Amino acid sequence: MRILVVNVNTTASVTEAIAASARAVAAPGTEIVGLTPRFGAESVEGNLESYLAAVGVADAVARYDGPFDAVIQAGYGEHGREGLQEMLDVPVVDITEAAATTAQYLGHRYSVVTTLDRTVPLIEDRLLLAGLDRRCASVRASGLPVLELERDPDRAIAAIVAQSRLAVEHDHAEVICLGCGGMAGLEDKVRAETGVPVVDGVPAAVTVAESLVRLGLSTSKVRTYAAPRTKRVTGFPLQWGDESR
Secondary structure, eight states: OEEEEEESSSOHHHHHHHHHHHHHHOOTTOEEEEEOOSSSOSSOOSHHHHHHHHHHHHHHHHHOOSOOSEEEEEOSSOSOHHHHHHHOSSOEEEHHHHHHHHHTTTOSOEEEEESOGGGHHHHHHHHHHTTOOTTEEEEEEOSOOTTHHHHOHHHHHHHHHHHHHHHHHTSOOSEEEEOSGGGTTOHHHHHHHHOSOEEEHHHHHHHHHHHHHHHTOOOOOSSTTOOOOOOOOOSOSOOOSGGGO
8 A cells, every 4th residue: 555645835854754754653564655745835834825735735646656545635724635635536634634533532622733823723724624623622823833843843842732731721622633744753742741642643644544545435526526627727737637647
């Protein structure tokens, strides 16, 4: 089984960290391929960057030269998962939804701890659209940008832990979801400081994707996610349809 794990930003070191986190939980025989979009923002922390990421991710997948069995979209919030589902005939798993779904098996209510405050509405909207908002106690921001996770990891971890504690103590969350693909690998540290289960969306998405492939299941194509109609697209870098695979 081969799973493509696509970073939503163009920072290669973030892709490497995400892929390493995915490989750590992948079953024997599962190959993880990390992809970095060839265009887009170095970090995704707003609506415009998110819309650009949706195109960059689709382009990266369409240009991948080889077979694959599933795709993981490794960005928290809204990055065009539905477009990938139209384009592909294999399962597509978004880490936002994978983390929230997993969290609901582990406790009554969960909270998401993310990066900047401006990303909170994007995550709230994604959870609402996916029908996963009712058991979300809160979405909290650490106040640090995505790339700060690499530049100053100690400061980043302290901020994430502080907001996670507040989510547990004040919002009554029983599970914490790490709300950024760049937070991959921080689960143990946050769990040790809060005493609650901590879900990273990347490994959660890997296990979901593997299960769907083993069950022989993929996206329904009868209506909402039917393949895009063949038509002329002017001046756009991405091709879809038979040519994209």
